[in-house]
Amino acid sequence: LDYQHVQVPFEITLWIMLASLAKIGFHLYNKLPSVVPESCLLIFVGLIMGGIIYGLNDKSPPVMDSDIFFLYLLPPIVLDAGYFMPSRPFFENIGTILLYAVVGTIWNVFGIGFSLYGICQVKSFHLQDVSLLHNLLFGSLIAAVDPVAVLAVFEEIHVNEKLHILVFGESLLNDAVTVVLYKLFRSFCEMPTIKSVDVFAGFGKFFVVGLGGVLVGLSFGMTAAFTTRFTKDIRVIEPLFVFLYSYLSYLTAEMFHLSGIVAIIACAMGMKRYVEANISLKSHTTVKYFMKMWSSVSDTLIFIFLGVSTIGENHEWNWPYICFTVIFCLIWRALGVLVLTFFVNKFHVNTITCKDQFIIAYGGLRGAICFSLVFLLPDFRRKKLFIAATTVVILFTVFIQGMTIRPLVDLLAVKRKRESAPTVGEQIHIRFLDHLLAGIEDISGHWGQYYWKDKLEYFNSKYLQKILLREYDQPKSSIVLLYEKLERKHAIELAEAGQLGHAPSHPSLLCSGFLCSNNDRTVVMDKKLEDTLNPDVLENIQEILARNLYRIRRTGPAYNRHTLPGETEPVERAKEILILRHKSL
């Protein structure tokens, strides 16, 4: 037996296997996941395993290595989140998200830090040796909402899109703030004296870390898109580039002390539309599937390790400090959301309701990022107290808040995610309004988001697409694309059947007798309506429409880490229309 030789890969594989089997186990017993979030179950499995290891070896089980977490487990989850990010709601609410992520996080850090320092001054708590800087350092790691925990809970409760993106976007973008504040306070702790210059330099770093991350991410994303221009002959390695470039962007950002999370999100969002246009359909399926699979496994491993690492002798228990940490986390977050939303609502027509504010405050879950950061702290006397407090806050938020948020959402009747896809009419109106608003903004000289979106779209179609896409002269609308495809197919069919001579050559003539797909059918209907408004005819038309109208599927699928969006791909869509057409012949 030669275990030493294969130990590393063997144990990694076994851990992944355990995680996957645990996942299967939960889903076999159907009722469990509908009551308890999967993250809680996984932590629970981890706790049991940690207990077993502790019982058998009589020493603390291995703690999740922070390097492993930040270098290997976190990137797949963030990549998946960035790649499947619904870009429209994200960019529509980018201002609010940034306010929550930057101002809100800073508010929480200082709020929690200062009030804990206040608690430390109470003599009977025996905490006088915890300095203000240490409290602020602790505040900087405990304040940030965790994207992994938020995702795990929010994807199961299906709140409305805006609410979801507000919490989720904040949890992703606050990474830049967390990185800066955490490193700032850490270096302050080691400095003999702190000058006011250092403090200002620290605040200036926000922009460097955040914008630097975006720049690194975008440049890698554009390179990835450019690379996939040339993969036509070797389709098999196409999916690789999506993963390689995203990972490189993350690592590069980390290397330069920028925000890796922001970088990988910018990379994924930047490359997505170009890569999708360049790679084959099967490569795309593989990319999507593998991203889902990878993030799902990472997520499972993180929660299991979180459970395992909780057991052991790393903790120093101090009731007041731990209890007040939990209380301050809740209070300062609630206050922050209230105050910030007050200002946001002043400037927006579409306000954030009180219920939504409550869910935003209540959904501020903490997770593995805090946990990894607290272990990364330099050794000092009270590190074990900080570890204990962090563990309690994580378990409290994931278990208590995570398990009660679903009943609360039900109870408050928070607006849910719309289940049905938007109709063609809605989609057309939305696009029309976008153009209209861009025009109004241009004329009025108010350069708002629609103006910039329009400019970006122009820049994209004028320059970027020509450089990054293999075939850049595609029609933009998927409806037009589909229609053209069907017309081509129809022409080929007619030609093969030898009927082309008799068939009308102009496409619009093909529409007679409801022969063509519903895109044209509306046109035909309009004509018919002009000709005759006989109620019998109308009823007939309505009946045919009800039977034949093809549903345009949701184009921006909602985010869910465990399942691929149930979108119909162009091929299937074409087939479906073909069947309907065939029927009406």
Place this chain on the structure above:
Amino acid sequence: LDYQHVQVPFEITLWIMLASLAKIGFHLYNKLPSVVPESCLLIFVGLIMGGIIYGLNDKSPPVMDSDIFFLYLLPPIVLDAGYFMPSRPFFENIGTILLYAVVGTIWNVFGIGFSLYGICQVKSFHLQDVSLLHNLLFGSLIAAVDPVAVLAVFEEIHVNEKLHILVFGESLLNDAVTVVLYKLFRSFCEMPTIKSVDVFAGFGKFFVVGLGGVLVGLSFGMTAAFTTRFTKDIRVIEPLFVFLYSYLSYLTAEMFHLSGIVAIIACAMGMKRYVEANISLKSHTTVKYFMKMWSSVSDTLIFIFLGVSTIGENHEWNWPYICFTVIFCLIWRALGVLVLTFFVNKFHVNTITCKDQFIIAYGGLRGAICFSLVFLLPDFRRKKLFIAATTVVILFTVFIQGMTIRPLVDLLAVKRKRESAPTVGEQIHIRFLDHLLAGIEDISGHWGQYYWKDKLEYFNSKYLQKILLREYDQPKSSIVLLYEKLERKHAIELAEAGQLGHAPSHPSLLCSGFLCSNNDRTVVMDKKLEDTLNPDVLENIQEILARNLYRIRRTGPAYNRHTLPGETEPVERAKEILILRHKSL
């Protein structure tokens, strides 16, 4: 800048990126890969890079770590090979393959070992300190044909299926022999005296190592199939199990000193049909695509590293030893193939031609396995000589033989792989003959391969499928499956269009007027032919058939590491038929 922190994943990602970009580069310039095999180009890139590293640092570039090779780079390639192994030709020629792999390899090991020992006795060569055992040890590592190198060359020259499987199968299965002999001679080298018991025990180990590998592989494969029964609710992690279980089978086999390659092949071949039936179509695409991608990258990395590792100061040059190694490798392989094929041809009706024998002997390429094994040798005085000889043999076989084999195949007019798919008629005949031969073997009491295949199939459908498949009552034939699907679809269409009341209810009645797909059309045609044999009608039928006949695609796709088989999936196939049907309306 914090490079230390991200160094490991960053450098790995960069190497993979380099490999992938090199691949894109070759394919951009179309003519290159059609003359020079990709493996040669990659080694060449590696040589250049090694030269650059050597020139800049003035020290030897890093050598490919044997652990990395055996634990991380080799498994994906072998898994891919096993998963896409065409099982019919493999099992039809299993006897011949095993003869080549076991007896042929032993023959080569001892032939090369003893004759090199003879060369060492010549005083003027200054090689008298190389003992017989060391020569045999060297023989054991240099004798084995390398699957990675064979695949890289043979998938580009498209020889006939039997020839391909003979060389490829041998290269895979000789791993068991190599493992045993290499470890045997290594331990003999360290023993003070060798007893004859040890020698016999060594030969007994062949069976343990080979059959043990098969057992380990099959048990993991069956477990994998069983696990995928329960993944219906979490489709996303389905592909993971295929990779995890295969890798575990490899690692477990390596841990017990069994043949990891044999184990992973047994695992992949064993699980394939059950896993494919259990997992979703998209999961399956992902599995196939990712396997291809992974093996393609591994393969690229191996050849690049091979090139990089060649440069440096690891070599001790001794003209006679190195030249005679190359010569003996060629001679003993040619002799072995000739002698073994003589016996094989005596017992087979379908003999191996002289041309095929030449290609089998000439296709005996050596590769990264020898290279890794020679670096794993314990340190002794002449290790550097062995490294030099191995490098030369690898470069000679990959460059000279690899580049000339394609022109030679053209020159000798070796029977090529059949390009067209077998017709329905052929497929039916093959299956019919299988059953017939199984029956004849049963009656005559000769328990040959057909008898055992039939028994295995019975065991499979009676027990294994019930345990391992989620829905085990599927019809076996894909034609039947497709037909049922189309009929269901047609019924739904008719029902939706409100025509079901008027339509004939029995499926065969639907066939009137060439309305249905070609499966029925043949039936209809037969009926029509009975009714009338008027030449005009016949011509008409033939024309319609030529236009409409749907080609049943190749069911057992040929092996190719770089591309996925261009099979049409059921959905697409259904669509194609639907179009044809629609046309004939």
